[in-house]
């Protein structure tokens with residue numbers, strides 16, 4: 059038996075999953091979804107249960123009612139008036155992203171990403187045979203001075219940068235947002251250099267403090283910005299309702315490489331009614347009230363149980379805390395000991411393509427029930443303490 063299994067605290071089964079950005083099931087609007095599903099099946103069963111290809115088959119853009127509702131929301135939220143044909147409904151933002159990569163990234167192409175960024179994106183870029191250029195992030199998001207150096211270097215190498223992917227609001231894993239000034243400048247750079255600017259907006263509406271930031275999609279006049287979004291983080295990921303919105307020729311290219319037959323016609327209709335009944339904003343208000351509390355409980359528990367062995371900022375929104383371990387703590391030991399105690403967090407290096415992030419981990423506070431947060435983080439604190447070198451006084455340097 060290893061030393062750390064002796065002090066094992068029994069977790070509630072599955073309760074301490076801090077590893078993934080999964081919504082709290084307590085927030086799911088089950089009753090509304092059940093009621094609206096019954097309504098759709100009563101009112102339009104044939105369309106809801108049929109393929110949704112329509113007269114333009116085999117081009118699949120998604121249920122036009124939902125595309126219209128999304129366009130309406132974008133106009134109200136982002137101040138950008140788009141036609142419903144500038145929206146494609148996808149199976150989550152993930153499909154919007156993989157369609158974008160399929161349409162725009164080929165072998166040898168170069169795309170700039172935040173460093174750190176969502177780990178899956180790095181894998182998909184690699185699958186396309188393309189190359190991700192990491193652009194460091196500071197407290198104001200992606201460093202555009204570094205991006206500009208890459209833009210010049212790529213041009214000089216005869217391979218102009220194809221795209222920039224930015225989780226501009228509440229980046230995962232850091233929770234940092236691109237500042238207003240940098241948003242403006244990045245949109246300008248996309249117009250000047252002609253690259254595709256992909257704005258992943260899935261966390262943007264989970265704001266607990268501070269002022270809403272203007273989306274880059276809302277500022278795009280040159281037709282270079284594609285915004286990806288979904289109902290996953292704000293309503294329920296099992297719906298698999300997401301979308302991409304942007305200039306017609308870009309949306310058209312996504313639709314052109316699409317190989318499936320679209321998302322569920324039933325759920326697209328259900329969620330269209332959900333939006334048209336005005337249920338989304340009050341729901342987001344409830345969800346953000348819960349996550350704000352969970353963020354604060356998680357941050358307080360980290361301070362209390364991990365003390366000066368960790369450092370972290372408290373983001374204004376999103377689902378994550380990005381935690382740096384003190385130099386005296388062995389990061390791999392923390393992950394292993396935490397796993398033994400039933401606690402999972404995601405190792406920081408997974409969010410970098412270049413070996414960075416080894417002293418960090420990402421803690422998602424969204425999924426673990428509120429009442430379990432402190433106990434789970436106390437167990438994490440024990441794992442951190444157990445992984446601290448004792449040669450310098452309990453691992454504190």
Ligand SMILES: Cc1ncc(COP(=O)(O)O)c(C=O)c1O
Pocket residue numbers: 079149150151152153176225230258260287288289290291295299300
């Ligand atoms: C940055 C980012 N984009 C997109 C997604 C995927 O969301 P969806 O469920 O809409 O496919 C995630 C989910 O973890 C994410 O972290």
